[in-house]
Amino acid sequence: MKHISIISIALATFLLIGCNNKADSGSGHNDDNASAEKMEQGEEGHNEEKGVVELTNQQVETIGLEMKPLEKRSLGNTIKVTGQLELFPQDRANISPFVGGNVRSINVIEGDKVNKGQVLAYLEHPDIISMQQEFQEKNDELLFLKQDYERKQTLYDKGVSSGREFQMAQSKFRSTTSSVNGLRSKLRLLGINTDKVIQGQIFSSVPITTPITGYVDEVMVSLGDFVAPQTKMFTVSDNSEIHADFKVYEKDIRKVKVGQEIYFTVAAKPEQLLKAEIHAIGKTFESDAKALHVHADVHNEDKELLPGMYVEGRIVQDEKMAFAVPEEAIVREGEQSYVFILDQDEKKEENKLKFKMIPVNVGITDLGYVEINLPAEIAQEVKVVTKGAYTLSSEMIKSELGHDD
Structure with missing residues (x-):
């Protein structure tokens, strides 16, 4: 019986150890499965779409991103030219008096629109009164001399x-x-009604008027100033028919012809491409730059172009229309070029914008714009990031590096 008890205890112990080992083995297997599942879930949590950056509206505003619909522009092999906007001589007037006088009143300020013949100021001086008196006396004397001349001619x-x-x-x-006619002409130049002077009316001041319609550029007098004859008082300009004065260098002269179109930009509107047409080509070289002046007509209906503005342009040759974006919209990685487009996904979160980086083929670069060809699967109605593309690229790289950690 003693031996049987010992065998029973040993068997029970063996069975107990076996069960424990099995339990431990099962537990380890479950832990491995749990770890694998956890890793898989973790990987899925970091598995975001590659080449995509998601920003809140506030972040977009802070970064200063700008987006515009993709549009076609005129690009081509061109002659690069620079110059400035000018007025035609007949569209700018320096206004000065024919006689000296003191400024009695000024009716305009700089920037005012004025019409041809409008009074800008009045001058007064005793000599103006004396001239009218002399005209009256000479005119009355002329009536007597005329009668005397006609009577003596009859007698003769x-x-x-x-x-x-x-x-x-x-x-x-x-x-x-002759004296009367001369005085009459002088008074008319001064803007004085000679018919009323003949009737006995004397004007103490003369009006200073503008010979053209336009805008007052400068006012160079103050009340009470004495203004000598031919002293500039006002400058008035009409910039509705402004023109561009470009320089074309010697090597390109043979390529330039009257009637060609010039596309140009100004610093005030760098994003807007303006158009002009060559109407005259100079015939004399500038001594220093060895360049000819080319004059081109510009339509300035909104009056926003001003004389003196610096312009950069190109004379069109082999022109073509193509999709183009500003140079700063292109992100280059090695030999590949990319642009960022706004993802129009309807499932995106509210108050968030998603930007996708897509590869593009680039072509002609002209006046700060680059021709691009989109992948076939990308719609042409997309919005392209035109400002801040490199900032988006940096944000995307930081996001990817963060996920690798």
Whole structure:
């Protein structure tokens, strides 16, 4: 019995150890499965779409991103030119008085729109009054001399009066007529109504008027100033028919012809491509730059283009229309070029924008714009990031590096 008890205890112990080992083995297997599942879930949590950056509206505003629909522009092999906007001589007026005087009143300020003949200021001076008085006296004297001349001519024709008396009357009449006509012309130049002066009216001041319609550029006088004759008082310009003055260098002269179109930009509107047409080509070289001046007509209906603005342009040759984006919209990695487009996914979270980086083939670069060809699967109605593309690229790299950790 003693031996049987010992065998039973040993068997029970063996069975117990076996069960424990089995339990431990099962537990380890479960832990491995749990770890594998956890790793798989973890990998799925970091498995975001490659080449995509997601930003909140506030982040977009902070970074200063700008987006525009993809559009076609005129690109081609061109002659690069620079220059500035100018006015035609007949569209700019420096206004000065014909006689000296003190400024009695000023009716305009810089920037005012004025019409041809409008009064800008009034000048007054005693000499202006004296000129009108002299005109009145000479005109009255002319009436007497005319009657005397006609009477003596009649007597001379009848043989009653001597030829000497007739000739003296004729000479005085003609010289006084000349004086009256001269004074009348001077007064009219001053803007004074001579018919009213003849009737006895005297004007104490004369108006200073503008000979063209336009805008007041400069006012160079103040109340009470004495202004000498031919002293510039105002500058008025009409920039509705402004033109561009470009320089074309010697090597490109043979390629330029009247009637060609020039596309150009100004610093005030760098994103807007403006158009002009060559109407005249200079015939004299500049001594330093060995360049000819090319004049091109510009339509300036909105009056936003101003004389003196620096312009960069190109004379069109082999022109073509192509999809193009600003140079700063292109992100280059090695030899491959990319752009960022706005992802129009309807499932995106509210107040968040998703940007996708896509590869593009680039072509002609012209006036700060680059021709691009989108992949076939990308719609042409996309919005392209035109400003801040490299910032988006940096954000995407940081996001990817964070996930690798």
